[in-house]
Amino acid sequence: MARFLFVVLPVVSHLSAPLAVGQALEAAGHEVAWCGPRSDLRPLIGPDATLHPTGKRHYRPDAASGMDSVRSLWAGHVLPANRFIRDAADRAVADYRPDVVVADQYALAGALAAHRHGVPWATLCVGVLELTPPTDEMPEFDDYVHAQLARVWAMTDLPVDPALDLRFSPYLVIGLTTAALTGPAALPARCVLIGPALGRRPNAPGFAWDAWDPVRRHVLVTVGTMAEHLAHDFYRRIVVATAPLADRVQVILTAPPGLVPDPPAHVLVAPRVPVLELMPRLDAVVSHGGLGTVSEALAHGVPVVVAPIRHDHPTVARQVTRAGAGRTVSFRTATPAELTSALAAVLDDPAYAAGARRVAESFAAAGGARAAAAHLAALAASAPLSHQEAR
Known part of the structure; x- marks a missing residue:
């Protein structure tokens, strides 16, 4: 059985899918640990799950739309959030020594930490802004985002790998949708569409x-x-x-x-x-x-x-x-x-x-969370033996 480390950001809407995938991995006998904000994660994963806390940086988006909202997203949330969790994510990968890191698409610090330590990682796309970018409506989208990715690389002492787009793992990209919605849109390499990942939600409220x-x-x-x-x-x-x-x-x-x-x-x-x-x-x-x-x-x-x-x-x-x-x-x-x-x-x-x-x-x-877990298990099984032995 394999070890998986999920690296997430403190956005409530981004936690349900990784939680469901983590539950599916555990049901299949794998070991799952988490790197993210204690206040958000602990009620979801329970008191006994392994948690590498990052602390929490709040994000309150403005009312901008179009490219202004994209700029607000990156400048106001993605860049500062990843700067905030960078060291915690790196320590989590170094200490836990997972077989695979599963990083929220905007938890770029998780991808960087995996890259630094030679651990394969998977990208979990909880939205479609990057997966099916609106370049027809926002022709400057790609240039702007790549400029922001350069700023993420600059947060580290790693040499820039121009072939590596931190938004999309070269090992596995998991999209929470299907072609019934995306249509014929071009997708990243090694991308699988598994539909929504739905699982148990321990913190679900009651209802009248x-x-x-x-x-x-x-x-x-x-x-x-x-x-x-x-x-x-x-x-x-x-x-x-x-x-x-x-x-x-x-x-x-x-x-x-x-x-x-x-x-x-x-x-x-x-x-x-x-x-x-x-x-x-x-x-x-x-x-x-x-x-x-x-x-x-x-x-x-x-x-x-x-x-x-x-x-x-x-x-x-x-x-x-x-x-x-x-x-x-x-x-x-x-x-x-x-x-x-x-x-x-x-x-x-x-x-x-x-x-x-x-x-x-x-x-x-498409299979949902169980399909995602199967793809992740296959990635872990294909990891170099040298990496698994080092653990």
């Missing part, structure tokens, strides 16, 4: 099931955990938009206390919900376009209304629309009437549910 109306249809509205500070007006418009549907639709809206004051009777507001428990019971999801939430919905055959905000959200929205699994609206400018129309369409037109089911079938065939 006594308020659940079994007669009405159900819609989950969420903008994830990183954009709630931008969502006040969007949520206001959603509440107005769903009023004409209130006799037949119940809305479950995730928002912190006070963001949606005095919700009407057809709207249940909760700061967090057990998403995977809710999904089989939902008829539609309204989302900002984070790949995790959208994939979780589509994995259950639930159509989506996507209101993209930034980063890879517009790409996800285009992919959902192209797959016939949902509609796209403007997060910033969609009127209540436009939101009502989009939501009524995905609820009432069976073509959208059929599109979501087609994507769900592709996800199931």
Whole structure:
């Protein structure tokens, strides 16, 4: 059996997939350790799991879109976060001596540490911004990102390897999607698409099931955990938009206390919900376009209304629309009437549910977390004997 070290960043939406893959590896008899923020990881991995803590650097994204959001992502989060965890990631690889490092695509310090110590690593792509870059809409994207990668190399004393793109492992790249969404997009070398990685979530919150109306249809509205500070007006418009549907639709809206004051009777507001428990019971999801939430919905055959905000959200929205699994609206400018129309369409037109089911079938065939674990185990088995003996 092999040893795997997961290197993650302190972004809640980036933790569910590696957790599921780690669970699948452990179920197959492998040993799994973690490098990341103790406060985020310990409730997920339990008290006995091996954890190499990095500390936590908070990231509060702004409302920028397009290339401005990409610049904000790299300058405000990726670069400082990797500078912050660089030494901890290096110590974790040196001390734990894994057979394979599994690094979040933006945890570039994990890739660098593996490279330094001669350990093969896999890239886990929890979004599609890098996997299927929006170069048609952002022609400067590639040049800008490569300039930022040069700055990452400059954080170390390692000689720059111009053939090595730290975003994509030369050993294995795992994408949490399928061709049903990406279409014919060119993918990195050694890339496998396994669909969403879904597993147990020990920190899932409870839910007020006594308020659940079994007669009405159900819609989950969420903008994830990183954009709630931008969502006040969007949520206001959603509440107005769903009023004409209130006799037949119940809305479950995730928002912190006070963001949606005095919700009407057809709207249940909760700061967090057990998403995977809710999904089989939902008829539609309204989302900002984070790949995790959208994939979780589509994995259950639930159509989506996507209101993209930034980063890879517009790409996800285009992919959902192209797959016939949902509609796209403007997060910033969609009127209540436009939101009502989009939501009524995905609820009432069976073509959208059929599109979501087609994507769900592709996800199931791709294998999810168990497929990722199998690819990682194969990579560990192919590691040079010299490396395994050194451990």
